Amino acid sequence: xxxxxxxxxxxxxxxxxxxxxxxxxxxxxxxxxxxxxxxxxxxxxxxxxxxxxxxxxxxxxxxxxxxxxxxxxxxxxxxxxxxxxxxxxxxxxxxxxxxxxxxxxxxxxxxxxxxxxxxxxxxxxxxxxxxxxxxxxxxxxxxxxxxxxxxxxxxxxxxxxxxxxxxxxxxxxxxxxxxxxxxxxxxxxxxxxxxxxxxxxxxxxxxxxxxxxxxxxxxxxxxxxxxxxxxxxxxxxxxxxxxxxxxxxxxxxxxxxxxxxxxxxxxxxxxxxxxxxxxxxxxxxxxxxxxxxxxxxxxxxxxxxxxxxxxxxxxxxxxxxxxxxxxxxxxxxxxxxxxxxxxxxxxxxxxxxxxxxxxxxxxxxxx
Numbered sequence: 001x002x003x004x005x006x007x008x009x010x011x012x013x014x015x016x017x018x019x020x021x022x023x024x025x026x027x028x029x030x031x032x033x034x035x036x037x038x039x040x041x042x043x044x045x046x047x048x049x050x051x052x053x054x055x056x057x058x059x060x061x062x063x064x065x066x067x068x069x070x071x072x073x074x075x076x077x078x079x080x081x082x083x084x085x086x087x088x089x090x091x092x093x094x095x096x097x098x099x100x101x102x103x104x105x106x107x108x109x110x111x112x113x114x115x116x117x118x119x120x121x122x123x124x125x126x127x128x129x130x131x132x133x134x135x136x137x138x139x140x141x142x143x144x145x146x147x148x149x150x151x152x153x154x155x156x157x158x159x160x161x162x163x164x165x166x167x168x169x170x171x172x173x174x175x176x177x178x179x180x181x182x183x184x185x186x187x188x189x190x191x192x193x194x195x196x197x198x199x200x201x202x203x204x205x206x207x208x209x210x211x212x213x214x215x216x217x218x219x220x221x222x223x224x225x226x227x228x229x230x231x232x233x234x235x236x237x238x239x240x241x242x243x244x245x246x247x248x249x250x251x252x253x254x255x256x257x258x259x260x261x262x263x264x265x266x267x268x269x270x271x272x273x274x275x276x277x278x279x280x281x282x283x284x285x286x287x288x289x290x291x292x293x294x295x296x297x298x299x300x301x302x303x304x305x306x307x308x309x310x311x312x313x314x315x316x317x318x319x320x321x322x323x324x325x326x327x328x329x330x331x332x333x334x335x336x337x338x339x340x341x342x343x344x345x346x347x348x349x350x351x352x353x354x355x356x357x358x359x360x361x362x363x364x365x366x367x
Contacts, residue, residue, distance in 0.1 A: 046289050046336070049365035053310055053319040056365075062310075062322060063338065067360040073109030074101055076355045079341040080220070081284070082330040083131055085153055090358075091138065093129050100129055100140065102155060107358070113138060113155040118145055121157030132172040135195065139177065141170045148177065148197065161197025168219060169283060173226050173246065176200070180224040182236055183216030190224070190233065192248065203248025210237050213264055215273055223285025223294075232287070234294060236280040237264055241292070241311070256318055260296045260307055282306065286332050288366065290314055293329055293338075296321075327359065337362060 056062045069090070077096025084090055088105040091113070100113040100123070113129075114121045125144040132139060137158060138151045148170075149160040167179030167190070177193045188202035221236035230251070231244040239261040241254040264278040282295040290313035297304050306324045311317070327340040340359045346352060 046291065047367040048291055048312065049367075050312060050315070050317075050319060052365035053312075056320045056322060059308075059322055059325055059327065062320065062364060063340075063361040064364060065359050065361050066337070069103075069105075069107045069358040069360065071103055071107045071109070071355045071358070074103075074355075076101070078343070079328070079330065079356050079358070080127075081129055082339060082341065082358070083129070084331065084333050084339075085131060086133065087153065089153075091129060091131070093126060098123060098125060100126060111155050113151050114140065114149065114157065120160060121149060121151070123149075127168050128170040130170055130172050132174075132195070134172070134174045139170065139172060139195075141167070141179065143168065148193075150195075163191070163193060163197065164199050165191040165202065167191065169222075169224055171224055171226050171231075176246070178224065178226075178231065180204075180222070180233065181218075182222040183218040185211055185214060185216055189235075190231075190244075190248065201248055203244060204233060204242065204250075206235075207238065209263075210235060213237060213266070213273070217280060220283040221280055223281070223283045225285050225287050225292075227287050227289060232285070232292070234281050234285055236282070239263075239281060239294075239296075254313075254316055256294070256309070256311055258296060258309055258318055258321070260298055260309070260321055284329065284331075286329055286338075288332055288336055288338075288363065291366070293332075295324070295329065330358070336366065 076092060076094045078094065079092055080095035081093040090103040092101045092103060094101060098116065102110045102113060104110055114123055116122060118124060123140065123142045125142055126140050127143045128141045130139050140149045143166050146166050147160050147162050150158045152158060167181035169180040171178045175195050177195060179191045181189055185206055188204055189206060190204040191202045192200045194200060217236045222234055224231065224233045229246055233242045239256045239258055241256060243252040244250055260279055262277045262279045264273045267274050276299055279296050279298050282297050286293040292311040294309045294311060296307045296309055298307060307321050308324050308329060309321045310319045312319050327342050330339045330341055332338050338361045340361060341356045342359060343356050344354045
């Protein structure tokens with residue numbers, strides 16, 4: 001009888017420990033999400049020196065380079081997209097090699113995320129990669145496979161799902177995934193899915209002007225970001241910031257009065273766009289809270305020059321336009337550092353390109 005009582009007490013003791021562990025784990029997960037919510041979606045307002053930005057005419061007038069990151073241990077063809085993980089490791093998407101690579105904060109190659117192919121955790125054409133701090137996963141959009149795959153921060157495959165409508169760009173907000181496709185001329189350009197792959201709704205009908213062009217732009221053009229529980233979108237054909245709430249309702253449109261921008265036009269008796277004057281809006285669209293970074297590509301003879309324009313939302317005003325001088329904006333982190341990539345030219349006597357360099361910069365006129 002005594003032995004049976006001891007066994008019963010032991011079972012109860014183990015049960016209490018297991019129940020306590022489950023409760024602790026649940027509370028930890030909830031508190032973890034609350035901390036993410038506080039750190040991601042609530043930020044201290046920036047103090048912007050509007051006059052200082054307006055006086056800037058060169059890249060060096062706006063930005064201080066605080067660090068130069070050279071990528072080592074892996075050949076990178078070009079940096080298509082980039083972001084920083086919470087552990088400070090860097091994710092680089094090589095569009096030429098069609099690889100997703102993880103580098104240490106000082107630029108040393110660590111590992112790949114996924115591989116090439118059409119199996120679980122593999123890619124054929126990854127066009128966008130984002131990190132969702134809400135669930136701690138990396139999401140990859142493959143436009144050829146019409147599939148989104150999720151990985152943990154160690155690069156281990158977790159799950160994937162097919163999407164009914166694809167896009168070239170992806171933004172994540174808690175348990176939602178918004179896909180933007182600039183090439184949709186007859187359908188809504190943004191699709192919203194949950195993180196299990198269920199299509200929730202679509203929104204952003206193309207304007208009559210976009211429909212009249214009839215020629216879609218695909219790839220790295222236009223952009224979409226989320227700020228202050230609103231979605232901001234700019235199409236490569238129209239220099240207008242369209243504003244939506246998180247459920248896709250249009251709550252406003254802001255025309256950006258840029259001296260650089262020229263809308264597309266068709267050549268007479270042709271379906272071709274006159275590229276000699278057209279200045280498309282490129283990706284990515286970035287924002288430091290209500291200060292937006294927008295890229296305009298301006299024809300210059302046989303080449304083109306990219307200009308960065310800074311638009312200040314509180315004043316509905318374009319503050320500055322500067323030539324990027326072969327630098328491409330990539331990403332803005334939670335500490336308000338802006339990352340640019342630069343492709344060095346081959347060394348004398350060599351015809352192979354060195355790896356791109358990443359500049360970590362600080363905007364001078366914010367506090």
